[in-house]
Amino acid sequence: xxxxxxxxxxxxxxxxxxxxxxxxxxxxxxxxxxxxxxxxxxxxxxxxxxxxxxxxxxxx
Numbered sequence: 001x002x003x004x005x006x007x008x009x010x011x012x013x014x015x016x017x018x019x020x021x022x023x024x025x026x027x028x029x030x031x032x033x034x035x036x037x038x039x040x041x042x043x044x045x046x047x048x049x050x051x052x053x054x055x056x057x058x059x060x
Contacts, residue, residue: 010029
């Protein structure tokens with residue numbers, strides 16, 4: 001739940017700064033933070049990294 005609130009706060013601040021300063025990089029921050037969270041969760045799996053990636057993409 002804390003992670004969800006953190007991502008919502010990051011999104012809110014990024015939207016505010018992106019619209020206020022007219023910089024597109026601020027609008028990319030929420031996507032980058034979600035990708036980073038996804039990557040950290042994959043790394044935390046005790047199996048080797050590439051085997052985990054192969055397993056995730058082989059699911060149907």
